[in-house]
Amino acid sequence: MTAELRAPLDAPSLVELAVRRLRAEIVGGAFAPGERLVEEQLTRRLGISRAPLREALRLLGQQGLVEHLPRRGVRVVALSARDIDELFSLRDVLERFALECTLGRGGVPDLDVLAVAQAAVERMEAAAGDAAEQAAAHRAFHLSLVALAGHQHLMRVYEPVLLQLQLYMATNMRREAEQRPAAEGARRHRLLYEAVAGGDLDVVLDELTHHGSRTYLAPELGRT
Numbered sequence: 001m002t003a004e005l006r007a008p009l010d011a012p013s014l015v016e017l018a019v020r021r022l023r024a025e026i027v028g029g030a031f032a033p034g035e036r037l038v039e040e041q042l043t044r045r046l047g048i049s050r051a052p053l054r055e056a057l058r059l060l061g062q063q064g065l066v067e068h069l070p071r072r073g074v075r076v077v078a079l080s081a082r083d084i085d086e087l088f089s090l091r092d093v094l095e096r097f098a099l100e101c102t103l104g105r106g107g108v109p110d111l112d113v114l115a116v117a118q119a120a121v122e123r124m125e126a127a128a129g130d131a132a133e134q135a136a137a138h139r140a141f142h143l144s145l146v147a148l149a150g151h152q153h154l155m156r157v158y159e160p161v162l163l164q165l166q167l168y169m170a171t172n173m174r175r176e177a178e179q180r181p182a183a184e185g186a187r188r189h190r191l192l193y194e195a196v197a198g199g200d201l202d203v204v205l206d207e208l209t210h211h212g213s214r215t216y217l218a219p220e221l222g223r224t
Contacts, residue, residue, distance in 0.1 A: 014048055018056035021046065026065050026076055027139075027170040028132030034078035037066065064164035076167070087165050094146060094158045096208060101149040103201040109148050114197060117144035121193045124186040134185070135170035141189055145196070 022042075025031060043053055057074050060066045067077050079087070102109055123137035139162060146158045173185050188211055195207040 014052040015055045015059070018046055018048060018052055019059050022056060022060060023063070023065060023166075024132045024136065026060075027135040027166040029170060031076045033076055033167060036073055036075045039073070064160060065167065077164070079164070079168070084165070084168055087161055091142075091158070091161050091165060092208075094154065094161065095142070096205060098146040098149040098151065098154060098158075099196065099204050099208065100201065101151060101154075103196075103199060103204060108199055109196060110150065113144055113148050116147070117141055117193050117196065120144060121186065121189050124189055125183065127186075128183065131170065131173075134173060135166065138169060138173065138185075138189070139166060141193070145192075148196070 022037075031037065037057065039050060039053060043050055046053065057066055057068070061068055061074075065077055066074050068074050101107075120137045120141035124134055124141065127134040127137055142162055143155075143159070146155055192204075192207050192211055195204045198204075
């Protein structure tokens, strides 16, 4: 269990902590794409009233993880195969652009941001068997790749794309862990981190191209 799932719901940050806990549960696989979220069940389980829960669900909707349906409540977002393919393709383009900005023309990565990427890889390596923690570390790693560019507008475009893909990336990683050694996903991210740390753009882009596969979601989906 991650810190997000264990965190007490203190009054000053009820909404924020409810968002964190529900987001961790969604990307950790506790709720499936398309599954309805029942307010009565969530208020009892989280020990909060409807007002902060509804605000938390509204914020999760802005992050692309849930959707509000007229007269039918709230459900975990379910993207089509085309949606997922387009979002993964867009994510790939944005990450490639970020790394070209970072390492092009002899540039060097910011050491502080690089340390964040390294820490995220180490979290992934230590999170065997903890799907929610691995998903959180995975998101932190990909955010750090784009943060290396120091490009605020790029980050504003990238974050919503990554948020919408969190559930599918987490599902892909869980299924990969079921079929291959548990450390395989972390190993691929370690290789990409080491390429970025090495500073050779051609090596980085080659590693990024071969970074993952979509076969663990379905033949036409998935990429971590």
